[in-house]
Amino acid sequence: MTSPTYMDYxxxxxxxxxxxxxxxxxxxxxxxxxxxxxxxxxxxxxxxAAVDKARKQVADLVxxxxxxxxxxxxxxxxxxxxxxxxxxxxxxRGNHIITLKTEHKAILDTCRQLEREGFEVTYMxxxxxxxxxxxxxxxxxxxxxxxASFMHVNNEIGVIQDLQVIGDICRERKVFFHVDASQSVxxxxxxxxELPVDLMSFSAHKIYGPKGMGALYVSRKPRVRLEAQMHxxxxxxxxxxxxxxxxQIVGMxxxxxxxxxxxxxxxxxxxxxxxxxxxxxxxxxxVKVNGDMEQRIGNNLNISFNHVEGESLMMAINGxxxxxxxxxxxxxxxxxYVLRAIGLPDELSASSIRFSVGRFTTEKDVDNAIxxxxxxxxxxxxLSPLWDMYKDGIDLNTVVWAAH
Amino acid sequence: MAYSDKVMDHYENPxxxxxxxxxxxxxxxxxxxxxxxxxxxxxxxxxxxxxxTDAKFKTYGCGSxxxxxxxxxTMVKGMNLEEAGAIQNMDLADxxxxxxxxxxxxxxxxxxxxxxxxDYQGKNPVPEGANYFEIK
Numbered sequence: 001m002t003s004p005t006y007m008d009y010x011x012x013x014x015x016x017x018x019x020x021x022x023x024x025x026x027x028x029x030x031x032x033x034x035x036x037x038x039x040x041x042x043x044x045x046x047x048x049a050a051v052d053k054a055r056k057q058v059a060d061l062v063x064x065x066x067x068x069x070x071x072x073x074x075x076x077x078x079x080x081x082x083x084x085x086x087x088x089x090x091x092x093r094g095n096h097i098i099t100l101k102t103e104h105k106a107i108l109d110t111c112r113q114l115e116r117e118g119f120e121v122t123y124m125x126x127x128x129x130x131x132x133x134x135x136x137x138x139x140x141x142x143x144x145x146x147x148a149s150f151m152h153v154n155n156e157i158g159v160i161q162d163l164q165v166i167g168d169i170c171r172e173r174k175v176f177f178h179v180d181a182s183q184s185v186x187x188x189x190x191x192x193x194e195l196p197v198d199l200m201s202f203s204a205h206k207i208y209g210p211k212g213m214g215a216l217y218v219s220r221k222p223r224v225r226l227e228a229q230m231h232x233x234x235x236x237x238x239x240x241x242x243x244x245x246x247x248q249i250v251g252m253x254x255x256x257x258x259x260x261x262x263x264x265x266x267x268x269x270x271x272x273x274x275x276x277x278x279x280x281x282x283x284x285x286x287v288k289v290n291g292d293m294e295q296r297i298g299n300n301l302n303i304s305f306n307h308v309e310g311e312s313l314m315m316a317i318n319g320x321x322x323x324x325x326x327x328x329x330x331x332x333x334x335x336x337y338v339l340r341a342i343g344l345p346d347e348l349s350a351s352s353i354r355f356s357v358g359r360f361t362t363e364k365d366v367d368n369a370i371x372x373x374x375x376x377x378x379x380x381x382x383l384s385p386l387w388d389m390y391k392d393g394i395d396l397n398t399v400v401w402a403a404h
Numbered sequence: 405m406a407y408s409d410k411v412m413d414h415y416e417n418p419x420x421x422x423x424x425x426x427x428x429x430x431x432x433x434x435x436x437x438x439x440x441x442x443x444x445x446x447x448x449x450x451x452x453x454x455x456x457t458d459a460k461f462k463t464y465g466c467g468s469x470x471x472x473x474x475x476x477x478t479m480v481k482g483m484n485l486e487e488a489g490a491i492q493n494m495d496l497a498d499x500x501x502x503x504x505x506x507x508x509x510x511x512x513x514x515x516x517x518x519x520x521x522x523d524y525q526g527k528n529p530v531p532e533g534a535n536y537f538e539i540k
Contacts, residue, residue: 309442311466315407315415326442326466335442347439383421383470385446385462386439401438402519 004321005365009206009358010155010183010300011323016208016359019254023210026050026247036244037235047246054253058202058215061256062181063191070216070236071249075182076106077229078201078216079149081240082178083110085226086147086199087119090176094144097121100132101341102156104180107149128343129292130159138169147176152190153183156325156338156354157291158300160188167196176224182206182214186259187267187297192217198224204248208359209255213248216240266359271298273357273366278303280370284377286390290325290339290352304344304352305377307386313353316376320369325352347386347396407467408501414471419478422460424448432524434516439464443509445473447516449480449488451524456480456488461516468506472496472513480517489521 006014015023026032026047036051038044055066072078087097097114099107101123111121122140127133132150141148148170150161163179170177178199181190186207192200200217204210218224218239232241259266278301281287286306302325305313310326325336326349335349344352353373357366381387389396407415423446426433430451437444443465450458459477463470475496480488493510496502502510 307464309465309469311442312415312470315412315467318407345440347442350439350442383418383462384464385435385444386464388423388446388462396439401440401444402436402515 004319005361005369006321007355007357007361007365007369008321008323009361010158010354010356012205012211013208013358014360015205015210015251016255016258018258019209019251022254023247023251026250032246032250034246036246037233047244050246051244051249054249057253057257057260061186061190061260062200062202062217063193063195064217065220067237068192068217068220070218070239071244072214072216072240073212074205074214075104075180075201075203076214078203078214079104079106079178079180080110081216081226081229082199082201083107083114083147083149084229085239086176086178086224087114087117088227089225090146091119094142094146095119096142096145098124098137098140098145098148098175100124100126100150102126102130102154102338103149103151104155104182107151107180126342129295130154130157130290130338130342131292131295132161132166134162134165134169137166141169141173141175145173145175147178149178149180151180151183153181153188153297154291154338155183156336157302157342158183158297158356159291160184160295160297162295163195163197170198171196183297186256186263187299189263192219198222199226202252204252204255207255207259210248210251213245213252215252262359267298270357270359270361273361273363274299274301274355276363277301277355277357277366277369280366281305281373284374288348290344290348291342299357301355302339302352303355304348306348306351307384307390308377308380309350310352312380313351313373313376316380317369317372319372320355322356323354325349325354410500411467411471411502414474414500415467418470418474420458420460420474421462423462424450424458424460429527430524432520432522432527434519434521434523436515436519437465437512442466443469443512445469445512445516447473447476447513447520449517449520449524451485451528454484456483456485465509465512466506468500468502469509469512471500472502472510473516475499476513476517485521485524488517491517 034043034047036047059066182203202215204213290302310324339349424431432449434447461473463473493514496510
């Protein structure tokens with residue numbers, strides 16, 4: 001079986017060949033294998049130099065100072081470090097944290113943990129577009145709010161939050177502002193010199209770097225301090241101990257540098273592909289895009305094909321690799337909480353597919369995907385009692401279902 | 405988690421997809437599940453002299469759900485109502501090699517046949533003294 005066409009770039013990306021090459025140079029005895037913290041010999045200095053270069057590459061992409069970049073094992077760890085680090089360090093200032101129901105589990109589960117420790121968390125509901133309600137945010141911030149966390153681009157529906165507006169409000173009300181930028185860094189321009197953001201999480205594997213690698217931007221102007229979550233040696237200015245994985249770091253740096261070079265052109269190209277894909281479905285009956293179409297990252301299309309269940313569609317189009325919000329595809333058998341939070345009824349979540357295109361997607365891939373999806377949706381609708389009922393003019397909302 | 409060959413086969417070549425007129429007196433219709441759960445099965449049986457002579461289904465659901473209901477229609481043809489009502493979900497799950505997380509799809513199929521039989525019997529009450537089969 002030839003491998004399927006990959007259209008799940010929001011889940012992960014393949015490591016770019018140029019990145020893999022640079023990483024391989026840091027492994028064996030002929031390479032840059034030294035411990036970057038070994039201050040007294042050539043091997044350490046060589047590794048340290050490679051790490052410094054990568055730190056600058058990451059900082060340059062986001063308009064930060066290299067001193068503001070803390071290496072971590074990934075955006076999940078960065079999110080944990082930001083939330084727990086701030087909450088614990090500033091707990092005397094306040095007890096209240098604000099976030100959105102549509103955040104990644106790395107944020108939501110960390111908030112749950114902080115609740116168990118005695119913090120109070122408000123999980124705001126987004127607007128049906130997926131965007132944060134700015135007026136509601138202003139009303140939700142209290143005297144004892146210390147931290148707000150909102151992701152820049154949502155992983156499921158691709159909607160883009162306005163960091164400038166949110167940041168200005170947080171700064172004015174003296175609330176630390178953390179942003180999970182896993183899905184946006186390298187795809188959308190980010191300038192932390194200008195943006196009023198205190199902490200920002202980055203992931204390498206969403207932007208053609210290796211899995212198991214990320215970073216946290218921690219602002220120095222104004223200075224943000226946090227309680228370390230990993231102890232043992234005081235690396236990364238005491239914020240995150242652990243021997244630096246030179247090959248991972250070099251990989252992330254290289255991936256970020258390449259992304260910076262390619263960002264403008266890739267944005268146009270992937271948006272074109274995504275729009276082409278959407279155009280291939282937009283004349284179909286009973287099809288709905290989930291999340292705001294305007295304030296949306298260029299490579300994401302999250303779309304529901306009503307009356308067709310998502311996992312059966314994914315199985316049917318097994319020549320393309322995508323994701324679904326259907327309950328059948330999750331280990332917990334719950335439908336997508338993101339789609340639920342934007343008010344989508346469960347049956348539309350169950351019918352949703354997320355296509356995300358990327359660096360290696362071609363026009364031919366998109367055209368093949370359109371043909372295949374259209375064909376299979378038609379076939380599955382022929383198998384679907386709900387489609388029958390819809391065609392017979394029955395309003396499915398009025399039916400009493402015999403659920404088990 | 406790759407899909408089992410049998411599940412793929414029933415998806416690629418579903419048996420007995422279609423619809424009978426639910427108003428006919430010799431047709432029993434079972435509709436189970438809910439769109440919100442991502443699983444809805446409509447199973448219909450055509451009965452003559454107590455034997456299921458034909459069966460049709462339509463399913464909104466994952467590959468395992470489609471396969472469970474498709475397999476069920478092949479099994480019940482030729483059975484009498486008692487035999488059909490005695491089909492256990494594990495018969496379906498074992499035949500399709502369903503993983504644990506998909507067993508509930510076969511449970512829904514079992515519910516569907518029982519519901520279809522009950523619907524048929526509601527329309528065709530059994531006369532006094534004849535062989536009576538009760539669905540719980």
